[in-house]
Amino acid sequence: MYESGPDNIHRQQNAKKEVEQKRYSRESVDEAWRKLHFEVNGRQVELYGVLHVPETLEVDEYRETLKQAIARASLVVIESMPTASGMHSERFIKFILEMAEKSSEKISREPIVNFFETEKSGRFFRQIENFAANLHKKAAMVDPWIQNIEHPVVVYDLLRRDSDVLTTKTVLGMLGTIAFAFYNLTGNKANIKNEQTDNSPGLSGKSGLTRRQFLKGLSGAVMGGGWLSSMASVIDSSSGISVRGGRADNPLGPFLYNLLDYRDVTVAKGLDILTKKELGEGPIVMIYGAGHASAIRHYAEASLEREAKYTTYAPYRSVDPPQLHTYEFDASKKEWVTVEMADIL
Numbered sequence: 001m002y003e004s005g006p007d008n009i010h011r012q013q014n015a016k017k018e019v020e021q022k023r024y025s026r027e028s029v030d031e032a033w034r035k036l037h038f039e040v041n042g043r044q045v046e047l048y049g050v051l052h053v054p055e056t057l058e059v060d061e062y063r064e065t066l067k068q069a070i071a072r073a074s075l076v077v078i079e080s081m082p083t084a085s086g087m088h089s090e091r092f093i094k095f096i097l098e099m100a101e102k103s104s105e106k107i108s109r110e111p112i113v114n115f116f117e118t119e120k121s122g123r124f125f126r127q128i129e130n131f132a133a134n135l136h137k138k139a140a141m142v143d144p145w146i147q148n149i150e151h152p153v154v155v156y157d158l159l160r161r162d163s164d165v166l167t168t169k170t171v172l173g174m175l176g177t178i179a180f181a182f183y184n185l186t187g188n189k190a191n192i193k194n195e196q197t198d199n200s201p202g203l204s205g206k207s208g209l210t211r212r213q214f215l216k217g218l219s220g221a222v223m224g225g226g227w228l229s230s231m232a233s234v235i236d237s238s239s240g241i242s243v244r245g246g247r248a249d250n251p252l253g254p255f256l257y258n259l260l261d262y263r264d265v266t267v268a269k270g271l272d273i274l275t276k277k278e279l280g281e282g283p284i285v286m287i288y289g290a291g292h293a294s295a296i297r298h299y300a301e302a303s304l305e306r307e308a309k310y311t312t313y314a315p316y317r318s319v320d321p322p323q324l325h326t327y328e329f330d331a332s333k334k335e336w337v338t339v340e341m342a343d344i345l
Contacts, residue, residue, distance in 0.1 A: 025055075026055075029059055033050060033051070033056075033290070036049070038301060040271060041275040041276055043275035043283070043284060044283035045300070046286070047285075048066060048069065048285070048288070050124075051289075051290060053121065054123050054124055057124065073284065074281060075140055075279050075284050075285070075326075076284075077141070077271065078125060078128055079125065079289060081129055081139060081141050081325075082125055082126055084139065136331075138327065139326070140327070141325045142273075142344065143267055144262070144323075145259075246295030246298075247264060247294075247299065248294035248297070249294055253295075260292075264295040264299055265299050265313060266313070266344060268306050269306060269310055270322070271286070274324070324341070325338060326338070
């Protein structure tokens with residue numbers, strides 16, 4: 001059973017102390033680093049896949065590359081914005097303490113604050129927030145994993161849903177939705193490409209796959225069962241942080257159906273929405289964990305596959321409907337202000 005929230009905060013903190021003693025090597029940072037350029041709805045997108053720890057920003061080349069990318073951006077899409085979203089706020093600390101009191105868990109404010117200050121991912125993303133604020137750039141979050149201060153509760157529910165859904169895969173035939181169409185209908189395996197290349201039409205309008213063909217494939221896919229999807233998830237979870245590519249790099253990528261894939265699909269859908277907005281000059285710059293980069297690009301370009309997958313992820317969306325949050329930094333108040341909050345539909 002997964003644990004989350006204040007009843008597990010002490011164990012989380014002890015585990016984090018062990019992690020904090022580890023410094024990531026330059027080799028690990030280099031292995032994770034990737035830069036992808038592609039276009040969605042006529043808008044240029046620059047996606048930077050990183051090892052989101054402070055060691056990445058200690059490398060002059062990478063720090064300056066990210067700062068320069070943010071400087072030319074029309075919008076910066078960040079995997080996590082702990083300050084703007086309120087995840088590291090006094091309000092959130094109060095929320096955790098109230099949860100702890102309700103569960104009869106003894107916890108003080110100090111370990112919570114210490115956790116926020118030392119946790120490596122949070123330190124990295126706070127610095128990215130600072131870059132965007134100092135350069136007067138709007139920033140956005142579209143990841144369903146982190147979208148409000150009720151995060152501990154949502155995380156628990158999403159993880160539980162991720163476990164529960166294993167038993168529904170066979171019944172619903174989730175795994176075959178995309179794979180069947182790819183391998184048995186298009187007859188064009190050239191569409192399945194490594195996302196590091198410039199041309200990756202995927203299962204989009206460019207592939208020649210009609211909606212009727214796709215739906216026909218879907219009906220046949222229900223016969224497939226859930227074992228390939230489970231194997232795809234095993235491959236996905238056993239890969240290193242800089243190796244995992246989700247849908248794009250997993251040899252069973254078309255069969256993926258899990259929480260990480262749900263996030264990648266949803267982020268790509270959110271990106272599709274953002275590219276249709278009036279954002280001004282400059283590309284959309286995305287800064288994400290390296291393990292998400294190629295999968296986000298894949299789903300951003302393969303619109304039919306993305307929309308079909310998003311439909312099948314209704315069990316996850318029912319836990320906490322994903323939203324798009326856009327912020328701008330108010331220099332007079334020295335804080336991020338929400339300028340848009342909309343459902344990702």
